[in-house]
Amino acid sequence: MRSSSTLDYQKNSYLKNIISNPSLMETPTRPWQGTVLGVFDIIGVVFAFLFAILFLFLQGMIATFLGGAASGVDVTGSAEATAAVGGLMGMLASLGIVVGIVMIGIGILLIFMARGAFKGQKWSAIVSIIFAVLGLVSALANLNNGIGSVAFSLLLNLFTGYCAFMCIKSPFFGPKQ
Numbered sequence: 001m002r003s004s005s006t007l008d009y010q011k012n013s014y015l016k017n018i019i020s021n022p023s024l025m026e027t028p029t030r031p032w033q034g035t036v037l038g039v040f041d042i043i044g045v046v047f048a049f050l051f052a053i054l055f056l057f058l059q060g061m062i063a064t065f066l067g068g069a070a071s072g073v074d075v076t077g078s079a080e081a082t083a084a085v086g087g088l089m090g091m092l093a094s095l096g097i098v099v100g101i102v103m104i105g106i107g108i109l110l111i112f113m114a115r116g117a118f119k120g121q122k123w124s125a126i127v128s129i130i131f132a133v134l135g136l137v138s139a140l141a142n143l144n145n146g147i148g149s150v151a152f153s154l155l156l157n158l159f160t161g162y163c164a165f166m167c168i169k170s171p172f173f174g175p176k177q
Contacts, residue, residue, distance in 0.1 A: 028120075028170065028171040028172040030118070030120060030170075030172050031166060031170045033162070033163035033164070033166040034117050034170065034173065035117075036163045037114075037128055037160070037163050037164060038114045038117035040128075041113045041124075041128075042110075042114050044107075045107050045114065048103050048104070048107030048110060049104070049107045051099075051103045052100045052101075052104045053100075055100035055103060056097060056100035056101075059092070059093050113127055113128065117167070120170075120173045122167075122168060122173045122174070125164040126168070128167075129165065129168075131160070132157045132160040133161065135156070135157035136154065136157045136161070138153070139154045
């Protein structure tokens, strides 16, 4: 057990250290917008990997299903039409693999973005702004598809852009010592 004089000495030296080094007192905290960005990125990771699994592992089943539906097409006596249907199914299977690999890449990028948002790395907020702007452009391009889904996309991307912009202004996302 320590004596009270030892504890007093440790308290005093700690206080002297804080007084002589004011940067210890003012450590910036992560803004709530940074936490929101990190959580959105984690949700994006989950969806990216789910879609990657869907496209990589279920693309064969989907191509078989579509091939079975296309087999109802009357292609009797036409070798070219039969080859075209088979080629289309092969193309769909290849496209599913490519989309699955791209989704894995997006999921990995989102993992690093979430880590960066929680650690206060400015590049993470900048990439979030770029994605929010791309989402806004996409939502505006789809304006003729109905206002319901477009309104949700517009609001989500505006909110994400706002959060990322506030993170860039925060001292937590500044240079680290």
